Amino acid sequence: EAGVTQSPTHLIKTRGQQVTLRCSPISGHTSVYWYQQALGLGLQFLLWYDEGEERNRGNFPPRFSGRQFPNYSSELNVNALELEDSALYLCASSFTGRGDYGYTFGSGTRLTVV
Amino acid sequence: SQQGEEDPQALSIQEGENATMNCSYKTSINNLQWYRQNSGRGLVHLILIRSNEREKHSGRLRVTLDTSKKSSSLLITASRAADTASYFCATAHSGGYQKVTFGTGTKLQVIP
Numbered sequence: 001e002a003g004v005t006q007s008p009t010h011l012i013k014t015r016g017q018q019v020t021l022r023c024s025p026i027s028g029h030t031s032v033y034w035y036q037q038a039l040g041l042g043l044q045f046l047l048w049y050d051e052g053e054e055r056n057r058g059n060f061p062p063r064f065s066g067r068q069f070p071n072y073s074s075e076l077n078v079n080a081l082e083l084e085d086s087a088l089y090l091c092a093s094s095f096t097g098r099g100d101y102g103y104t105f106g107s108g109t110r111l112t113v114v
Numbered sequence: 115s116q117q118g119e120e121d122p123q124a125l126s127i128q129e130g131e132n133a134t135m136n137c138s139y140k141t142s143i144n145n146l147q148w149y150r151q152n153s154g155r156g157l158v159h160l161i162l163i164r165s166n167e168r169e170k171h172s173g174r175l176r177v178t179l180d181t182s183k184k185s186s187s188l189l190i191t192a193s194r195a196a197d198t199a200s201y202f203c204a205t206a207h208s209g210g211y212q213k214v215t216f217g218t219g220t221k222l223q224v225i226p
Binding site: 004033035039041042043045088090092100101102103104105106107108110 | 144145147149154155156157158159162202204206214215216217218219
């Protein structure tokens with residue numbers, strides 16, 4: 001069984017540009033979560049999608065957005081990139097939105113904004 | 115704000131020793147989970163303990179949960195160099211749909 005896959009693995013963008021990150025959950029998982037991890041820091045919750053709907057979002061500006069597709073894959077979009085957006089972006093999936101079974105994480109996308 | 119806070123922030127031990135990490139949280143939880151992260155990669159789910167459980171084992175891992183003190187501990191016995199990683203606790207809050215909130219992590223270094 002394939003795990004959670006994220007693409008691309010690394011990305012370098014210029015300040016002001018826009019970026020789209022992609023995530024495919026484990027088959028059967030309907031919930032997808034996005035986290036931001038700045039270098040050496042903990043995980044900051046970004047967004048949670050379940051059954052195609054945005055269920056919750058963290059304390060991030062509106063230029064961070066996303067969506068979930070009918071096949072439960074997800075995209076994270078970041079507009080007007082700033083230097084402090086440089087981070088590891090992690091996607092996770094789970095069976096339900098209640099955190100009952102733990103999350104399965106992808107390997108992340110390392111975004112560098114220059 | 116972060117729900118879980120791990121302690122210590124960093125821990126360095128010799129191979130073969132036991133490593134204990136603690137996690138404290140603030141509000142009622144449905145369950146508490148521990149994850150490992152190797153060197154800036156994705157997190158790996160280690161163990162989940164539900165709010166009505168007090169102790170759980172998985173291989174060399176032992177997790178305890180004290181809901182009255184709102185704290186948990188992760189014990190890794192007979193540590194190996196390969197256990198070198200950051201360890202995070204995560205809490206799933208009570209009541210309906212919720213997100214899982216991660217703590218700040220403990221960096222464990224196991225010296226061969």
